Amino acid sequence: MAKDLDAMQGWLIERISAALKIKGVMDPDAPLSKYGLQSIDAVILAMEIEEEVGIELPPTLLWEYNTVNECASYLMTLGAGIAA
Numbered sequence: 365m366a367k368d369l370d371a372m373q374g375w376l377i378e379r380i381s382a383a384l385k386i387k388g389v390m391d392p393d394a395p396l397s398k399y400g401l402q403s404i405d406a407v408i409l410a411m412e413i414e415e416e417v418g419i420e421l422p423p424t425l426l427w428e429y430n431t432v433n434e435c436a437s438y439l440m441t442l443g444a445g446i447a448a
Contacts, residue, residue: 372436372444376413380432383409392432401426417444 377390384399391398396406410425419442422428429435
């Protein structure tokens with residue numbers, strides 16, 4: 365498991381970009397609502413992130429930590445990691 369903030373940010377950007385069909389580069393400091401994040405998307409993504417990191421997460425994760433950088437930092441404080 366990679367426990368690296370940059371790796372977590374990159375993985376989140378990749379996963380969120382795919383889920384929201386974002387073309388181009390995501391700003392990791394921009395609110396996810398800027399990219400069209402809806403409630404259902406947030407819940408589905410939170411479940412997928414939870415499955416990947418192996419830590420129980422609230423379904424409101426992406427509303428509470430609503431930028432890639434905020435979410436990645438929060439996940440790292442929990443000791444979350446992603447497959448390298």
